[in-house]
Amino acid sequence: MKKVVTFFQNHWEKIVALIAVILLVISVVVFVCAKKSGEVAGDALAVGMGKAVGSFEGIKDASENYEAGKEEGLGAKDTEAEFASEIRKISKLQVLVAGVKVENFHKQNSTNPFSKDKLAYASLTVQEGQAVFTVDLTKMHIKENLTTINVKIPEPECEVYIDNATSEVIGTYERTLFNGTTENGLKGAENSEKEMREKINEKVKKNSDLHNQAKERALAQVTEMLNSVNTTGKTIDVTFIEEKGDE
Amino acid sequence: MSDKKEIVTTDSKKVIIRMIIFIVAVIALVASFILFITSGSVALNSAIKSSEETFLFEKEKTYEDFKETFMELGENNHHVSNRVDIDITSIKTDNRLQVLEVINTEYINCDEPDEKITAWFEVKGKGIYTVNMEAAEYIIDNRHSTVSVRVPKPELAITDSVVENKFFVDDSILKNGSVAKGSRLYEEAKVKGANVIKEEFSTNTDYYEIAEESAEIAISNLVYEVNQGVKDLKVTVEFY
Numbered sequence: 280m281k282k283v284v285t286f287f288q289n290h291w292e293k294i295v296a297l298i299a300v301i302l303l304v305i306s307v308v309v310f311v312c313a314k315k316s317g318e319v320a321g322d323a324l325a326v327g328m329g330k331a332v333g334s335f336e337g338i339k340d341a342s343e344n345y346e347a348g349k350e351e352g353l354g355a356k357d358t359e360a361e362f363a364s365e366i367r368k369i370s371k372l373q374v375l376v377a378g379v380k381v382e383n384f385h386k387q388n389s390t391n392p393f394s395k396d397k398l399a400y401a402s403l404t405v406q407e408g409q410a411v412f413t414v415d416l417t418k419m420h421i422k423e424n425l426t427t428i429n430v431k432i433p434e435p436e437c438e439v440y441i442d443n444a445t446s447e448v449i450g451t452y453e454r455t456l457f458n459g460t461t462e463n464g465l466k467g468a469e470n471s472e473k474e475m476r477e478k479i480n481e482k483v484k485k486n487s488d489l490h491n492q493a494k495e496r497a498l499a500q501v502t503e504m505l506n507s508v509n510t511t512g513k514t515i516d517v518t519f520i521e522e523k524g525d526e
Numbered sequence: 527m528s529d530k531k532e533i534v535t536t537d538s539k540k541v542i543i544r545m546i547i548f549i550v551a552v553i554a555l556v557a558s559f560i561l562f563i564t565s566g567s568v569a570l571n572s573a574i575k576s577s578e579e580t581f582l583f584e585k586e587k588t589y590e591d592f593k594e595t596f597m598e599l600g601e602n603n604h605h606v607s608n609r610v611d612i613d614i615t616s617i618k619t620d621n622r623l624q625v626l627e628v629i630n631t632e633y634i635n636c637d638e639p640d641e642k643i644t645a646w647f648e649v650k651g652k653g654i655y656t657v658n659m660e661a662a663e664y665i666i667d668n669r670h671s672t673v674s675v676r677v678p679k680p681e682l683a684i685t686d687s688v689v690e691n692k693f694f695v696d697d698s699i700l701k702n703g704s705v706a707k708g709s710r711l712y713e714e715a716k717v718k719g720a721n722v723i724k725e726e727f728s729t730n731t732d733y734y735e736i737a738e739e740s741a742e743i744a745i746s747n748l749v750y751e752v753n754q755g756v757k758d759l760k761v762t763v764e765f766y
Binding site for chain 2: 299305307309310313314363365371387400408440444446460465473500509
């Protein structure tokens with residue numbers, strides 16, 4: 280013991296210096312690892328702390344924020360305005376009308392905890408409509424020479440109209456239990472109607488037979504109509520506008 | 527004397543060494559202290575920065591995972607499908623001139639008070655008014671450069687309507703409705719809406735008057751365009 284005390288008495292500066300150097304080394308290591316350690320510690324605490332702080336502040340300011348929201352809500356800022364009606368004078372010659380019958384087999388699922396079969400409702404509906412091909416006469420171009428009146432018209436365009444008043448439900452299936460909600464049924468039916476209309480438009484407009492027939496009729500009918508009011512005695516020659524540049 | 531001097535020199539060396547050791551120790555201690563303080567600050571900053579990023583990343587990721595899972599579940603449980611068959615029932619050539627297109631919005635309610643259901647719908651309707659050019663009569667007087675066109679009065683030829691639910695509340699205690707009830711409700715609104723639109727378009731005299739004006743302009747323009755070279759051409763359009 281005496282030796283140890285003597286040793287410390289004789290070498291205390293060296294011991295202090297050694298401890299100081301060791302501390303310095305540790306400090307350097309800590310400094311180097313500080314960034315990573317901070318990240319790890321931060322990550323670990325982030326979620327909990329964030330939720331805790333957020334919850335605390337949210338609850339603390341709840342009353343004040345509720346009042347602010349109430350003011351905002353009662354401010355009737357959610358007000359939309361749009362034109363509900365529109366009147367357009369047009370000049371389109373109908374050249375072909377195709378009667379259309381649409382059969383829609385509609386199915387809708389709903390949650391069923393006791394079975395994999397989720398079908399809650401199915402229906403078969405039939406509606407009537409018409410696909411109307413028209414030539415827009417406002418886009419017609421006329422040039423004449425000594426003997427001929429050259430008329431260029433756009434190709435017929437098709438529009439499909441569905442008469443909802445003809446809608447007839449042929450049959451329905453309805454699950455007895457777990458058959459969903461009225462609101463979901465309403466939304467499902469509304470979206471079905473939108474999809475059905477899009478599909479019909481797409482299919483009918485792509486029907487090349489109908490389109491070709493409409494083109495033939497367009498040339499014949501426009502020629503006939505213009506001949507009826509032609510006082511010049513010149514020949515009328517009707518063709519389609521070929522390129523966009525012709526328009 | 528020499529030995530004494532040597533002893534003094536040796537003591538001086540020891541003092542210098544001790545001083546150097548002491549200075550090293552002090553510098554090391556100060557450096558350690560500064561490094562510790564700086565490390566703390568760096569660690570804190572890293573922790574803050576990293577935690578923010580991690581927090582946001584984890585929150586978004588977890589949210590997206592939940593969203594995807596529940597969307598899949600919801601889609602599967604409420605899947606709606608349609609099989610649409612289109613039949614062309616007739617094709618006929620037509621010679622009607624569309625002269626007016628009207629788009630109008632009506633509102634209908636299909637409430638069911640017994641079941642505590644309130645349902646209001648917006649009906650967007652379109653009406654097309656046409657003149658039947660098949661029945662047109664043309665009188666051309668080259669001598670007086672006049673063209674008279676007699677056509678039937680415009681009539682409402684096409685109506686179409688799209689129904690959209692704008693407000694729905696099921697205020698029943700048990701909420702014992704069904705998908706079928708909702709579907710029937712929409713079907714009812716479709717038919718009711720179509721009839722309201724037809725009634726509106728077929729009885730509004732203003733639309734017929736505007737359609738006549740439009741038809742007169744459209745037919746006159748047609749005659750003038752074909753007879754561009756005819757001087758002082760007079761065109762009259764009559765409706766019968």
